[in-house]
Amino acid sequence: MNTTKPNLLLDRRFSPFFWTQFFGAFNDNIFKNALVIFITMKSFSLGSVSSEQMVALCGGIFILPFFVFSATAGQLADKLSKTRIVVWVKIWEIVVMSVGAYGFINDRVGVLLVTLFFMGLHSAFFGPVKYSILPQLLTREELVSGNAYVEMGTFLAILLGTLLGGLLIAHIALGRWLVSAVVLAVATAGLYASQRIQPLGAAAPSLSIQFNPLPLIWDTMRRIHAHRSVFVSILGISWFWFFGAGMLSILPSYCKQYLQGSETLITLFLALFSVGIGIGSLLCGRLSARKLELGLVPCGSLGISLFCFDLFLVGSPGNLDTVDRTIGTTILGFLTTTDGLRIAVDLLFLAISGGVFIVPLYTLIQQRSAKEERSRVIAGNNILNAFFMVCAAAVLVILFRLEFSIPQIFMLFCILNVVVTTYIYIVVPEFLFRCLSWGITNLVHRVEIIGSDRLPMEGPAVLFCNHMSYLDWLIIASACPRPIRFVVYRNFLQNPLLRWIFRDTRVIPIAGAEENPAILDSACKDIATELRNGQIVC
Known part of the structure; x- marks a missing residue:
């Protein structure tokens, strides 16, 4: 494929x-x-x-x-x-x-x-x-x-x-x-x-333009908050810019104070970060198999946390004495030492993880915002991005006044990344649901997809499966480039964990005619409604 x-x-x-x-x-x-x-x-x-x-x-x-x-x-x-x-x-x-x-x-x-x-x-x-x-x-x-x-x-x-x-x-x-x-x-x-x-052509040619910035900004924020998955994606992107702006601000000081590095080493750090984002973005495009794959977002956030934590470990107060203070004199000298190579690898893979993290979030905003207001949603994203970058500068000023060391700031950023992304995944469980389905079909089982071109990219469709195992729905969800409305036996939804995971997938509970005819009738009506709305039902 x-x-x-x-x-x-x-x-x-x-x-x-x-x-x-x-x-x-x-x-x-x-x-x-x-x-x-x-x-x-x-x-x-x-x-x-x-x-x-x-x-x-x-x-x-x-x-x-x-x-x-x-x-x-x-x-x-x-x-x-x-x-x-x-x-x-x-x-x-x-x-x-x-x-x-x-x-x-x-x-x-x-x-x-x-x-x-x-x-x-x-x-x-x-x-x-x-x-x-x-x-x-x-x-x-x-x-x-x-x-x-x-x-x-x-x-x-x-x-x-x-x-x-x-x-x-x-x-x-x-x-x-x-x-x-x-x-x-x-x-x-x-x-x-x-x-x-x-x-x-114009998306909304009849739109009237307002020039008063304050109510306009408020309206833009209200607009992006109306759709939960779009809003948390914007929050994730803004957090990434907070994290990236903060990291790029402290890397020169980290290079000079902790590694005794020159300007060429600072340039290497900037190059590793920028090239890493590019590599991660392209890697995300390849791993996504030409569809929006939200399951890669948790993978990216996990990589950011792990490699940021290792930056803390390599330069933590207890380990700082083991770092050769002269390794930063040249790029070659830096990379030929164990700690120097470790720091470079951490920076590169942290940035690669960032690229994997951010690309699906931008794609989600584009696909799930209405065509006639998409630019205003992106504008709201830009406002929050700018606000978070300013906050990053203010936070760094406060941390330095509190005499935080740069390795301690790495650790704090790692913790904040875990907190912010965990909040995102709790609010929108779809990210973890897609991560689970992507992991099963790409890491646990090597699934070959045949006939995916027969799935319509737009309009209603009904998928039938023979239900050979409880993993069927995960495999189908991963194989389909569009969201699917699954019809699920109602007793499965009694499990709190499954109910939470299914919350944003809008599953349709169903029961037998003799067991509960009201639920069966409601399920049939919901299926008909989803098909009229152009959704895929399985």
């Missing part, structure tokens, strides 16, 4: 959009990192604000537009053609980068900070389109692979943009000119790619 579409990056439906979003993230990070280094090298101050304070403010300046404008951006993305919005955003990016080039060339740090805000505005308006456009460009079975490529591209763009921004601005004589030329060139490449995205 073919599990991925290997030429998706070459597909004319997907490729222009992929490169559009890649160039956008790439340019954001070229500009941000070049600006941070530029302010640091020049020791700029703005009034009473020191250069160190300005560097700290850069992150807040970039994130602020996500709070204020994401809800409006979501409305526009639902009301108007997403293709047109992408092109407008790319034109805006060229204008903003032109202003940024002026700021770099003329040493106008105030202009550069304004430019950074406008780049955040650019990303805030692109964000709702970035994920809501995929269901219009791709088929349902291509959606997981599409999200995997987008996540891979995003984190590789962050890595490459951060590295290139630092390299360009470090050139003493031509740094400002090089950064200016490159950001304009990348913005132009993004516009070129955006103009090749296929034209798309």
Whole structure:
């Protein structure tokens, strides 16, 4: 059974959009990192604000537009053609980068900070389109692979943009000119790619636009909270950004304070984290067998906790003396030591687990949010993501004031990850149900699926099985790319554990005509209703 579409990056439906979003993230990070280094090298101050304070403010300046404008951006993305919005955003990016080039060339740090805000505005308006456009460009079975490529591209763009921004601005004589030329060139490449995205119709053309941000944000939060599985998926994604932002913030200090590492080792850590997310995203696409596989989410969260816990162990206070304090002088020296290799493996596989964790959550939001409000749901996700990243920075400030060591912070993040993800799986047991069915059909038993192409991707269908074992329903659930409404003998639901697992699968209890005719009649009516609603019943 073919599990991925290997030429998706070459597909004319997907490729222009992929490169559009890649160039956008790439340019954001070229500009941000070049600006941070530029302010640091020049020791700029703005009034009473020191250069160190300005560097700290850069992150807040970039994130602020996500709070204020994401809800409006979501409305526009639902009301108007997403293709047109992408092109407008790319034109805006060229204008903003032109202003940024002026700021770099003329040493106008105030202009550069304004430019950074406008780049955040650019990303805030692109964000709702970035994920809501995929269901219009791709088929349902291509959606997981599409999200995997987008996540891979995003984190590789962050890595490459951060590295290139630092390299360009470090050139003493031509740094400002090089950064200016490159950001304009990348913005132009993004516009070129955006103009090749296929034209798309508006999802909700009659939607009226509101511009007051506060009630609009409240309405967006209410909208995402209305669907439980969508809301907890957004919570999971936001938690991942909290975790990722926190980890990336403390890795430089961990490298310098605990490993005596150089800037090259910090770059290695960033590369391991970014590449790991990309690998995990692609791995998730392959393991999902071209369908939304929520069972991979618990696997990803387990990996995050385990490898984060091992980072605590390798650098815990009781074990710190065994770490060679000189291993961080070079990358080769670091990787040729036992503890150095262990830390690198932990970071890589932690990030791979993160990629496996996050891709199904994005796909669930896309598939289970209504077409006419999908962009607004994605906008709500972006607002919460930004809020959680700001919270991560605030939490780290508090932890450092409380004199937490970095290994202790690793341990705290591990515990928080267990708490948050456990809450998610309790609220929506479907994640554990799918994990159980995926594990049985992929790890315990090697199940060969024949005739899956006969299952309709839309519309009603009835599945009959001969019920050879109590695992039948798990195997069928794993094999089917769509949710199934199982008809289950009512006595099975008397078990509290089974009742909890089945809660979100909307099973239909049934009984014999002589045993309980009322339950039988109710089951027949429920089956008819589910089929009228286009569901699969087994």
